[in-house]
Amino acid sequence: xxxxxxxxxxxxxxxxxxxxxxxxxxxxxxxxxxxxxxxxxxxxxxxxxxxxxxxxxxxxxxxx
Numbered sequence: 853x854x855x856x857x858x859x860x861x862x863x864x865x866x867x868x869x870x871x872x873x874x875x876x877x878x879x880x881x882x883x884x885x886x887x888x889x890x891x892x893x894x895x896x897x898x899x900x901x902x903x904x905x906x907x908x909x910x911x912x913x914x915x916x
Contacts, residue, residue: 853867853877853894853895854889854894854895854896855892855893856892856893856894856900857888857890857892857893858890858891858892861862863878863887864878864882878894880914888914889914889915890913890914891911891912891913891914892911892913892914894910894912895907895908895911896908896910896911
C-alpha cells in the first residue's frame with residue numbers, strides 16, 4: 853500500500869501486512885504530523901494464494 857501527495861511524493865508505505873488489520877492502513881499523518889488538507893492518491897497491490905495479483909488505485913481526500 854502506498855499513498856502519494858498531489859506532487860507524487862510518497863507519504864505512506866506499508867508492505868507484507870494482513871488484510872483487515874486496523875493498524876496496517878494510513879492514519880492520515882505524515883512525518884508524525886497531521887497531513888495537509890487535500891487529495892492523495894493510493895495504490896494497493898494484493899497477491900492471492902494462487903499467485904494472482906490485483907492492483908487497486910484511487911484517491912482519498914483529507915478534510916478536518
